[in-house]
Amino acid sequence: MHNSVRALPRFVGAGCQRALNKITERAGHCKRFSSMVSQPVKIEAVAERTCQYGQGVKWHELQRHVLYMDSKAGYIHRWNAETNESDKHMFHDHTTMFLPVDKDKYMVSIGPRLCKFEWMGRRITPLVTVDDTKRIRLSDGSCDALGRVWFGTSHVAYAAADAPTKGALLCLEPDGALRKHADGVNVSGRVAWSLDRKTMFYVDPVARQIAAYDFDIDLGKICHRRVLVDLAGKNSLSRWGYPTDIAVDSDCNLWVTCCMTGRIVKFDPSTGTELNSVSIPSLRPTSLCFGGDHMDEIFVTTSRLGASDKELEQFPLSGSLFRVTGHGARGLLENRAPSF
Incomplete structure (x- = not known):
């Protein structure tokens, strides 16, 4: 499927192209893999109706667990892929x-x-208070290759037209x-990096944009923000919905959850073209x-929050954790957070 969306012509320098030319190299601390031969796509609910609003799904390779949150209820879930x-x-x-x-320690908002958390002992150790006004919420986070934890903030009333404060991108x-590192962010989903670590990607579900910054891994600085894919075009809501999360595959394509469309979509970041869904x-x-x-494998969280009875009748597994196989892509291991 090759459908173009409105995208600005300037991309991320030559970052992804250089990475593609070096497809056999390792990218930072991530493992890289070549693309798979196409096979039928299979989708299964591995944990049914566990969340009001699932969020922040991650693969923990040391434990072979899938971690995800019900952000509204305050639960952290673990699904064991072996058992x-x-x-x-x-x-x-x-x-x-x-x-x-590591195996039993985590960073949690x-x-x-931001706090340290030990699962076995259920012990919580505060690290830093980002805001004490009760007007700011934290978003999901990602760790870069040198141990910095990047995350966004948003005002609790970010969806309101008269929201007094916009969020920021912090580290x-x-x-x-x-x-x-940046102001004026509505809501940022988890950030991700290009294979050569010279570009940081993120999604803004309120603006309905996939954006990027130039990224200096050594200095930990970002600059030159630009919109790679603008999903807010005319009559596009039913097609692309609200981009809520992003992941980069080993071919430097962007996989995005498009909420309110029932799709995850693969984009070419250099052209803004929808490659697959x-x-x-x-x-x-x-x-x-x-x-x-x-x-x-791609793991996908979903939401049943705000769904009508009619919608839940049509999609009774809303709020479940899904596993998708046979999609023809491979991903990269994400960096683990440092032990503060």
Whole structure:
């Protein structure tokens, strides 16, 4: 399927092209794989109706677990890919970020704070308070190859036309320092990087854009923000909906959850072209990640929050965690957060 969307002509320098020319090299601390031979797409619900609003799905390769959150209810879920068993923990506050550190340790956002969390002992250790006004929420986060944790913030009323404050893009340095890198962000989903680590990608579901910055891995700085794909064109809501999360595959294509369309979509970031899509048995896909032993599976969270009875009748598995195979792509292992 080759459908073009409105995209600005300037891309990310030659970053992705250089990466594609070096397809046999490793990118940072991530494993890279070649594309697979096409096979029928298979979609299965591996954890049914576990969330009001699933978010922040991640593959924990040390444990072979899939981690994801119900951000509205404050639960962290773990699904074991070997045993098909699930467990969860409740934090009693808005939770949007859950990053593996090692086998049993994690970084988690609890309300306005970033904390360390040990699953076995259920021990929480606060690291930093991002905002104490109760007007700011944290978004999902990602760790770069040098141990910086990047995440966004949003005003609690970000969807309102008269929201008094927009969010920001922040970074927690390995030394514990918290730095702001960009203002005027509505809501940022999880950020991701190009294979050569010279471009940072993110999605803004309110503006309905896929955007990018030039990224300096050594200095930990971003600059030259631009819109790669603008999904807010005329009559485009039913087709592309709201982009809520992003992942990069080993061919440097962008996979995006398009909420309110029931699709995850693969885009060519250099042209803004839709290359492929997979329909999910829920109108509201919310986050995605690559995982599995060969990084050839895509895990997708979904939402049932705000769904009408008619919608739930049509999509009864909304709120489930899905696994997609046979889609013809392989992903990259994400960097684990440092032990602060």
